Amino acid sequence: MADMKTAAYVCSGCGIGDRIDAKQLERIAQKEGKMQLVRGHEFLCSAEGVALIREDIAKEGVTHVAIAACSRRAKTDAFAFEGVAITRANLREGVIWSQPDTEDARELTQDMADDYVRMACAELKRMKVPAGNPDRGTSKRILVVGGGLSGMTAALAAAGAGYDVVIVEKQAALGGRAAQWHRRIPYRNPYDAPVETGIAELVAAAGAHPRIKVHVNATLAQTKGAPGRFSVSVCVEGGDMVTEEVGAIVQATGFTPYDIARLPELGGGTNPNVVDQAGLERLALEAAAKGEPIRRPSDGGEVKRVVFLQCAGQRDDSGAHLPYCSGHCCLTSIKQAMYFKDASPSIDTVVMYTDLRTPGLGEDFYRAGQARGILFTKGRASSVTADGALCKVAFRDLILDEDAAIDADLVVLATGMVANSGVNIDIPEEERQKMEVKPVSVLNLAYRQGPDMPQLKYGFTDSHFICFPYETRRTGIYAAGPVRRPMDMAQAAEDATGAALKAIQAVENAGLGRAAHPRVGDLSFPTARLEGCTQCKRCTVECPFGAIDEDEKRYPLFNESRCRRCGTCMGACPVRVISFENYSVDTVGNQIKAIDMPDEFSEKPRILVLACENDAYPALDMAAMSGAMYSAFVRVIPVRCLGSVNTIWITDALNGGWDGVMLMGCKKGDDYQCHFVKGSEMAAYRMSKTDDTLKQMGLETERVATYEVAITDVARVSQLINEYVAKIQEIGMSPMKGFA
Amino acid sequence: MSAQVPERYRNDFLREVEERVEEGRWVKMCMQCGVCAGSCPFGPHWEHSPQKIFMMIRAGKRAEVLGSDSMWMCTSCYNCIVRCPRKLPITHIMHGLANYAHRLGLAPKGQPTREFARLFWDNCIKQGRANELKLTLGLYFKDGLAAGIKTALAMKGIGLGMFKAKRINPMELFGGHRIKDVKGLHAIIAKAREIEDRRKGYTS
Numbered sequence: 020m021a022d023m024k025t026a027a028y029v030c031s032g033c034g035i036g037d038r039i040d041a042k043q044l045e046r047i048a049q050k051e052g053k054m055q056l057v058r059g060h061e062f063l064c065s066a067e068g069v070a071l072i073r074e075d076i077a078k079e080g081v082t083h084v085a086i087a088a089c090s091r092r093a094k095t096d097a098f099a100f101e102g103v104a105i106t107r108a109n110l111r112e113g114v115i116w117s118q119p120d121t122e123d124a125r126e127l128t129q130d131m132a133d134d135y136v137r138m139a140c141a142e143l144k145r146m147k148v149p150a151g152n153p154d155r156g157t158s159k160r161i162l163v164v165g166g167g168l169s170g171m172t173a174a175l176a177a178a179g180a181g182y183d184v185v186i187v188e189k190q191a192a193l194g195g196r197a198a199q200w201h202r203r204i205p206y207r208n209p210y211d212a213p214v215e216t217g218i219a220e221l222v223a224a225a226g227a228h229p230r231i232k233v234h235v236n237a238t239l240a241q242t243k244g245a246p247g248r249f250s251v252s253v254c255v256e257g258g259d260m261v262t263e264e265v266g267a268i269v270q271a272t273g274f275t276p277y278d279i280a281r282l283p284e285l286g287g288g289t290n291p292n293v294v295d296q297a298g299l300e301r302l303a304l305e306a307a308a309k310g311e312p313i314r315r316p317s318d319g320g321e322v323k324r325v326v327f328l329q330c331a332g333q334r335d336d337s338g339a340h341l342p343y344c345s346g347h348c349c350l351t352s353i354k355q356a357m358y359f360k361d362a363s364p365s366i367d368t369v370v371m372y373t374d375l376r377t378p379g380l381g382e383d384f385y386r387a388g389q390a391r392g393i394l395f396t397k398g399r400a401s402s403v404t405a406d407g408a409l410c411k412v413a414f415r416d417l418i419l420d421e422d423a424a425i426d427a428d429l430v431v432l433a434t435g436m437v438a439n440s441g442v443n444i445d446i447p448e449e450e451r452q453k454m455e456v457k458p459v460s461v462l463n464l465a466y467r468q469g470p471d472m473p474q475l476k477y478g479f480t481d482s483h484f485i486c487f488p489y490e491t492r493r494t495g496i497y498a499a500g501p502v503r504r505p506m507d508m509a510q511a512a513e514d515a516t517g518a519a520l521k522a523i524q525a526v527e528n529a530g531l532g533r534a535a536h537p538r539v540g541d542l543s544f545p546t547a548r549l550e551g552c553t554q555c556k557r558c559t560v561e562c563p564f565g566a567i568d569e570d571e572k573r574y575p576l577f578n579e580s581r582c583r584r585c586g587t588c589m590g591a592c593p594v595r596v597i598s599f600e601n602y603s604v605d606t607v608g609n610q611i612k613a614i615d616m617p618d619e620f621s622e623k624p625r626i627l628v629l630a631c632e633n634d635a636y637p638a639l640d641m642a643a644m645s646g647a648m649y650s651a652f653v654r655v656i657p658v659r660c661l662g663s664v665n666t667i668w669i670t671d672a673l674n675g676g677w678d679g680v681m682l683m684g685c686k687k688g689d690d691y692q693c694h695f696v697k698g699s700e701m702a703a704y705r706m707s708k709t710d711d712t713l714k715q716m717g718l719e720t721e722r723v724a725t726y727e728v729a730i731t732d733v734a735r736v737s738q739l740i741n742e743y744v745a746k747i748q749e750i751g752m753s754p755m756k757g758f759a
Numbered sequence: 760m761s762a763q764v765p766e767r768y769r770n771d772f773l774r775e776v777e778e779r780v781e782e783g784r785w786v787k788m789c790m791q792c793g794v795c796a797g798s799c800p801f802g803p804h805w806e807h808s809p810q811k812i813f814m815m816i817r818a819g820k821r822a823e824v825l826g827s828d829s830m831w832m833c834t835s836c837y838n839c840i841v842r843c844p845r846k847l848p849i850t851h852i853m854h855g856l857a858n859y860a861h862r863l864g865l866a867p868k869g870q871p872t873r874e875f876a877r878l879f880w881d882n883c884i885k886q887g888r889a890n891e892l893k894l895t896l897g898l899y900f901k902d903g904l905a906a907g908i909k910t911a912l913a914m915k916g917i918g919l920g921m922f923k924a925k926r927i928n929p930m931e932l933f934g935g936h937r938i939k940d941v942k943g944l945h946a947i948i949a950k951a952r953e954i955e956d957r958r959k960g961y962t963s
Contacts, residue, residue: 367770375790386845389788394770394817397791418791418814425768 025143026056026081028072029136030063030088030110038115038125039132044087047133052140056081063088064097076103082148085139087132090640091657104146104601108132108139109640109655116643117737118651127651130623134614134654141613147600149542152532154579156247158266159526160185161519164239164461165439167195168218168508169271169500171225172515173522177269178230180523185263186225186233187253193222193233195273197508201303201358204350206509210380211387212361213354216508234261242268243465245566245580246495247529266526267495269518270472270480272461274436274501277332277341285331285432286403291317292410293403293430295331296348299355312362315428318408322366322428325359326412327352328400329372331432343477345435347507350381352433353388360391369394369425371414398423403430436505438479444469464493468565472496476689479504485692487536489518492696494535494564494581495525534584537633537694538659543599544579545588551596558588558597563662563697585695586663590702595667604665610656611668616676619756624652624678624747628740629664632657633694635683635728635736642737649737650744653681660684661725662698666705666712669723673716676756679747681740682706683728692729699727719750772819779959781855785847789813795839795849805829809839809849812856825865830857831872862961874901884948887938892931 027048031041041059048054056079060068063086075081086098087108098105110132118128159182163174166188174184186193195218197203202213225231236256244250251263279295280288287293292315294302299313306313315322329349332340349372356368370393377385389395400414410430416423441461442451451458460470473492475481482503483490489497499518500511525535534541547558558575559567566581567588575588589597595604607629617623630636636657642649658664661684669680684699686692693699703725710720724743728736776783789810796808807815807829815824830853839849857873860866866873875898882894899914900907911918921927938944955961 367768369768385790386788389790392770392773392787394768394773394787395791396768396817397814416814416818418811419818419820423768423818 022080023083024056024079024081025054025083025085025140026058026072026075026079027052027054027085027087027136027140027143028063028068029057029059030061030068030086031059032062032064033089033111033115035088035110035115036061038118038120039110039129043129044110044132044136047136048085048087048140051137052085053144054085054140064094069097072098072100076100083143083146085136085143087136087139090636092637092640102148104143104148106139106143106146108135110135112640112643113655117639117647117649119648124651127623130615131651131654137613137615138610138654138656141609142606145603145605145609149544149600151542152534152544152579152582154245154248154544154577155532156245156249156266156526156529156580158247158249158264159183159530160263160265161522161526162187162249162251162263162265162268163271164268165195165271165273165500165502166190166193166225166233166235167271167273167500168197168221169273169502169511169515169518170195170269171221172512173269173271173499173519174225174231175221175228176516176519177523178228180519182230182523182526184228184231185253185265186231187237187239188233188235189238191236193225193235194218196297198222199297199304200300201307202354203508204347204354204381205384208380210383213357239461239463241465242462245529245578246525246535247580249495266529267497267522268462269497269499269515269522270461270491270502271499271515271518272439272441272502274438274505277434277437279332279432279434281340282332282432282434284402285328285400286405286410286430287331287432287434290403290405290410290430292405292408292428293432295432295434296351296355299358299429299431303355303358313358313429315408320408320428322359324367324425324427325356325369325429325431326410326425326427327356327368327370327431327433328403328412329370329375329433331400331434333433333435334373341435341437341477343435343505344376345505346376346378347505348433348435349376350384350507352431353377353384353393355431356388356393357391360388360393364392367394368392369396369427371396371398371400371412373397373399373417436501438474438477438502440474440478440480440502441471442469443474443478444471445473462496464565466493466565467559467568468562472498481696483691483696485690486694488514489521490536492563492565494566494583495522495529497521497525529580532579534582536583538584541584543584543601544582545577545584545586545597545599547575547577547592548596548598549574551594553594555593557591557593561591561662561697561701562588563695583695585660585698586658587660587695587698587701590661590663590665590698590705592665595665602659602663604667607656607658607668608671611672611677612675614654616756619752619754622752624744624752625676626650626653626679626681626740626744626747627672627677628653628655628681628683629658629661629668630655630683631661631685631699631728632659634685634692634730635726635732638728638730638732638736641730641733645733647734647737649740652678652744653740660693660695660698661702662693662695662700664702664705666709669709670712673713673718673722673753674755674758676753676758678722678753679743680723681743682723682725683736683739684725686727686729716755718753718755721746721750722753768817769819772821772824773816775821776816776856776859779961780852780859782848782851783855785852786813786816788845789847790845792844794842794844795847798838798842800836800838801832801834805832809853812853822865824856825860825863826867828867828870830854830860831867831870833857884945885941886935887941887944888936890931890935892927892929893935896932 029044049057083104089111090109091107161177163170163186198218203216240252240254253261359366397417398414402413442458480498482498497518499515568576570576687700796810833853899910
């Protein structure tokens, strides 16, 4: 780049100058780092210091700025300069705060600071100024798939914030499942009686809102594009196709109750007096319409006793039924028992449970049910048999530890929620075709990775439920309500509002060519040098977000707006042709090569730490803030995600004489905490293959180690480093020094 | 425990307890956590823990509940009340149940706590104040003459010591002193019982 002008700024504030020879750092930046402009300052983040940098950018034409001061996580507001490439050398948290303030430690502390300045300069020279995503979409409309409680709430929230909304509903009218409910669990004080569902009002509000357009009897025939420019073909009534251009999508397709016909031993599907919770709501609605009490379905007889069986076909560890708890059913049964108790206190209602779960203020509702005389029995039902018009429930009383039986006019089975997630794309297409009931896609995405969003567990749409709910693995498409995890109406309404906000963020960022969560505002985007591409397809397969399609020549085709900038593709690429302007195989590789490597006999090992910038790097910063000390032999390089770690970095480091490599990333697996969902999992998989490489190089396998570090591991992270350094010292110095 | 299937889980007995037993309206609020059972210092020595008693009431096991010795074993330490997360006055419910079972004549026969309670009540009411000598001897001889003499001889030393210290007056054995208006007291108690019977619907 001809018009590139580099500048380094060394801050000696916050005690840096007292502990480190800042003048030496300036010399290093100039001589070794070859920075065209080097300045020292004793308080760089002050208005005066920032003005100095701004002036250099304006008058000297500086395009690349290296700031050697505090962590890149600190003073981000002060050191925000648009239109230039910026790197930070972490001298405060990374050096002086993590090292003891003693005369003995002075030399090693200075070594550390020297290296961080060398690394910053090396990185800076390989950086480009991010230009922003060229693939900008300008549509700010939001598509809501599903017109139930979640969908309508999301639509009204987005419309209320000034965004146009399209609702696509499969049924003939808005309302969804909640419209078939008689009453709902109370969601505000005093939590002691069932309350109106409010669905009719919601339907009226959504139908009348000038910004909301509704398609009923409609499904999505195809969804293509990316955030800001989704093009959705909607199959409307009569089979006609309508194309809707939208910027983001909220999938609120809800749930289906688990089929009670699969519980014949409990009378499900065979005995008319055995219904599921939805069935009881239906009976209650019918009765309320006639102004009569609920009657026995088989013969219209009077209901004197009702038994509610909790966890019917749920929390089942035999594998025959749903293994999970649907969360709302205990409260729903209490609510339904109140229908009877409030109609006539003389009706006996028994709720049979193994563990009664009434989260939050549901405990008040439970107490209100007890006060009404609803009987709660800890027991497990084994069978429900017909005895004339009565149902005989045989069960084990788990408190009295004996078999018992009970007669009822009506038995209600609390079956669970099955998510309407569409197609499980992890099952290969051929196998899906062979399935008894062929799954029907909801979104019909024209993505290389499959027609629906990936699922996490038990068929629920993956939505980063531990750290960032609603964040699915398809950028710009957000899941809300029971499609992403079992929940009740109050939770679904809250969920829908959150998803609407996420959708708004997505369309706004897409319009500006910026990344969505978690690198919100990032202007860099991945590019591939296709001349070098071998069409191995690893990037298209491993991208957690389905951002990469294939073009007609089978080269990767990036959809930048779908990209979350994690760099998993960059880590995956065996020929290293994928890079971001300010983050590439070179920017990190150059840092690894830039340090001053002590010789084999110096007793100064060098350990490379590649730390995830989302969790491990902040944990290291916080460890330093809290006064935890760690070895001066490590050099930490933050990476966007462990998934972006290309194995060439490891090979380069080991060839260059580094004595060990620590990789620190987020938790993986079903309860993952990786901000990019699959990044740390991909990294762990790739690293599981490094042992062979190490052996070929004649090195001990311990020289590369992967750790899961959460942002809360503040106390643990320095300990991990110290233990690892001790282990490397035990193994001995790398024999590879001095060859590079 | 009997092998037969227990009575059906009707609310009838629960309603009876609510109406007739002191603090019985709290029974339905039990959430079966078992903290009372775990807190009771007498736990291993009873037939049924409070948790089980409450479940048995809900299960309609009337005869088993009222015939249980559990309520009689309560020492009123109040551990259960202090710990109950639902704030049930468990100790009071247990006493209420004991009283109810006793009134119906369904309480376990010969249960020592019950016998002592009866002895103490009769002793108190007779003269309007406790006659300690008669109470002690009544307790000694409750299991028959031979057992009574044996106990009395074993306790001889303590008795003589108390006599010397003027803590026991042998003359109390003959009538003993009484309150001023014993008849009035008896009338008060008869009236109280009548009110209680009317309120709780006892026929006897």
